[in-house]
Structures are given as structure tokens and as C-alpha cells.
Amino acid sequence: MATPRTTAAPPSLWDPVVRITHWGIAVSVLVNAALDEGGSLLHVSLGWLVLALLVLRLVWGVLGPREARFSAFPPNPVAALRHVRQLASGRVRHYPSHNPAGALMAYAFWACLALVTVTGLVMTGGATPMQVADDKAAVASGDWSALIRESEGESSEDGDNSLRHTAEEVHEVVANLLLILAALHVVGVFVEARALRRSLVAPMVLGQRRK
Amino acid sequence: MTAAPDIITAGRRQTAALSIFLVVQTLGTVFFVGDVIGDLRADPMSVHFIFEAVVTAALVLGILFGTFALRRTIELLRAQDQALAVARGALSDVIDRQFQAWALTPAERDVGFLALKGLDVAEIAELRGAAQGTVRAQLTRIYSKAGVSGRAQFAAFFVEDLLGAAVPAAA
Numbered sequence: 001m002a003t004p005r006t007t008a009a010p011p012s013l014w015d016p017v018v019r020i021t022h023w024g025i026a027v028s029v030l031v032n033a034a035l036d037e038g039g040s041l042l043h044v045s046l047g048w049l050v051l052a053l054l055v056l057r058l059v060w061g062v063l064g065p066r067e068a069r070f071s072a073f074p075p076n077p078v079a080a081l082r083h084v085r086q087l088a089s090g091r092v093r094h095y096p097s098h099n100p101a102g103a104l105m106a107y108a109f110w111a112c113l114a115l116v117t118v119t120g121l122v123m124t125g126g127a128t129p130m131q132v133a134d135d136k137a138a139v140a141s142g143d144w145s146a147l148i149r150e151s152e153g154e155s156s157e158d159g160d161n162s163l164r165h166t167a168e169e170v171h172e173v174v175a176n177l178l179l180i181l182a183a184l185h186v187v188g189v190f191v192e193a194r195a196l197r198r199s200l201v202a203p204m205v206l207g208q209r210r211k
Numbered sequence: 212m213t214a215a216p217d218i219i220t221a222g223r224r225q226t227a228a229l230s231i232f233l234v235v236q237t238l239g240t241v242f243f244v245g246d247v248i249g250d251l252r253a254d255p256m257s258v259h260f261i262f263e264a265v266v267t268a269a270l271v272l273g274i275l276f277g278t279f280a281l282r283r284t285i286e287l288l289r290a291q292d293q294a295l296a297v298a299r300g301a302l303s304d305v306i307d308r309q310f311q312a313w314a315l316t317p318a319e320r321d322v323g324f325l326a327l328k329g330l331d332v333a334e335i336a337e338l339r340g341a342a343q344g345t346v347r348a349q350l351t352r353i354y355s356k357a358g359v360s361g362r363a364q365f366a367a368f369f370v371e372d373l374l375g376a377a378v379p380a381a382a
Contacts, residue, residue: 015285016223016230017278024234052238056274059237063278065285126245 011067013203018068021057022204025050025113026182033179041136044120045129051117054110067096073103080104092195099192105185112181115174122167222288229281236277240270306369313356322349327366 014022028046036042061070079100086092092099098106124132138144193200247267250260306327310320325335332350336343350362359365 016227017233017281020230020234048241049238052241053234055241056234056237056278059274059278063275063282065282065289121245126249128242128245 011203013206015065015068017056017060017064019204021053021060024053025057025109028053029113029178029182033175039124039132041129041132044124044127044132047117047120048129050113051121054113054117058110072097073100073106075104075107076100077104087191087195090195092192094196102188102192105181105188108181109178109185112174112178116171116178119167119171119174123164123171219288219292222284222291226281226285226288229277229284233274233277233281236270236274240267240274243267243270302369309369313353315353315356319349319353319356322346323353323365326350326353326362327369 028050032043032046032050036046060068066072073095080103083092083100087101097103127135189200243263244267247260247263250257250263254260306324310323315323321339322335325338330338332343332346335341336346339346354361354365357365357368359368
């Protein structure tokens, strides 16, 4: 507790915005990938939530405290490769923010999340969860006009239809890519934590327990 | 000393609450922006659209200001945290130097530190695994080396430095 913070050390506890966006996105992605059905109310709602969390994290990357800002971990594939090589040889440096490999992973995540949410919006025609709920309630009560409106929108313009089709493909592929990245990310965290001999998970949860 | 962790905990709670609020605010804004984009395609000149666009712009600005304020709060808390650590380090440096100047033995230094922390003879004896008589004798030697009358003056020796010369006139 009494050790002064040096600028070279990574944070012993990430700020709340980083932690909330991290876990919010992680849980939402896992639920949307594994538990619920595409196009369901929950799926669309979580998609919007992920979009909001992503936007907030990107704003935080410009306006946030030093180690959360993009300038603290610029995307640098050369440095990332060097870091992975160091990791393999067991000698690793400490970085004030994400390590270069982790930084690259963060940017890959954000790119994939942006693609998944935007293609999701194209697929639903930008329908908010309220509209999805209204449509489902209307169909459930026997008013199928919502379905007709949807299919009309698709058939009226061929270009729109093919755009939705492409969006669907991209949505699927990138969603699977996200899961692969997530698995790699977890492996990376464990390897890095072993090499540094300190927990990388604790700073993302509640920090070190006080003695 | 016990107040310091409480300040940090309170600061953490405050920033966490602000962050959650910011998430909710962002969620609302994202919805509104989506809605405005939808309206833009429908009828960009309607009063409805213009009104909503203004409200949405205000929401976006609110998020930017909220984010900035939160960052300032976090940085302020960290600065306080660091200042506290520096002050602690500085005080223990002062104590170390003074103990050296008084030519205290290593055992006497340990006992002196514990005494400054407010532990009584029995607690110090238990911590050091020594007899209470030994600790009492060590304390007496410390006081005589320091030229103070007893524990109160011994502790006051260091507090006095922190207080500086500001002795208020009796009211």
C-alpha cells in the first residue's frame, strides 16, 4: 500500500470504465455466442449494449487516464512480435499499459466488435430492442403485418437484400473470429502472468486485496 | 492512519458509480443516435428530427464532459494516493535519520518504531518475543538518548516537525 507508484509499472487496478467495458463486453459476447438465439430480443439488446460499451471505451481511449489512452499502447506489430519472442524465452519487460501483443489483441477485438455490431444493425434494419419487442408482441397476438413489412423491405430492393445477406455472412464469420480471439486472449493472459510472476486478472477485477 | 484506506475506498466507490452512470448514459445516447439516423433517412427537415438531433447532440456532449470529469476525478485520487505515500515515506525517512543521530541500536530502533506506532509495552514485548522488562529498559534508554521525558514527548518530537511553527494563541 505504501509503495509509491512508478510511471513504468502497469496499474495495480484498472480504472472502473476499463473494467466495466471489459467485463460487460466479455459477458455479452459469450451470452450472444452461446446461450441465446440470433435475432431474439436478448440478442439484439446485448448487441446494442456492446455497441454502447465499445463507443464508451473508444471515447475513453482519447479522454481517459494515461494508461487507458490509445497513446499508451499504440498498435505496433513489430513490437508485438518482439514481445512474443521475449515471452517464449521467458524474459519479459514491464509496460505501463497493455504489452504490445496485448495491445494488438485489444485493437483486433475492437475492430471485430465494431464489425459484428454494425452488421447486426444492418441485419435488423437498425431495429432497437423496443421495436423488436413490439414486432414480436404483434406477431404473437396474431398481427403478422410486422413480418410482411420486413419481407417487403427485403424484396423491394435487391441491393438491400444482398447487402443484408453479406452482412449476415460477415456477422457469422466475425462472431466466430471473436471467440477465437477471446480464447487466445485468455491463453495470453495466463502465459504473461506466469512470465511476470504477478496476477493480470486481479487488476481487472478488484485489485489486490488489502492486507 | 485508519482514515486513509477509507478515503481510497470512498474514492473508488465514487468513480465506480460515475462509470456505471456513464455506461447508462452512453447506452441511451447510442439509441438516440440510431433513432436520429433513422429519422434522417425519413424526413430531415421535420421539426421532430431537428428537435431530436439537438437533444442527441446535447447527450453526446454530456458524455464527453462526463468522461472528462471522470478522468479528472481518477487522476485527482491517484495524486492524493501518491502524495500520501510520499508523505509516509518522508516521515519514515525523518524518523530513521533521527534514530541514527541518537545512535540507537538496531533493537532500540525497532522498539522505538513500535512505540511511535502507539503499541504499549506488553504488545511490543509480545511482537518481539522479549520480556516486558527488557522492552521497558530499552524504552528508557531510548528516552534518555533522545533527551525526552517519556513516551508522550518522544512521539511529540516527530509530530512537532510536521506541525511546523504554527502554535495558535490560546483562545
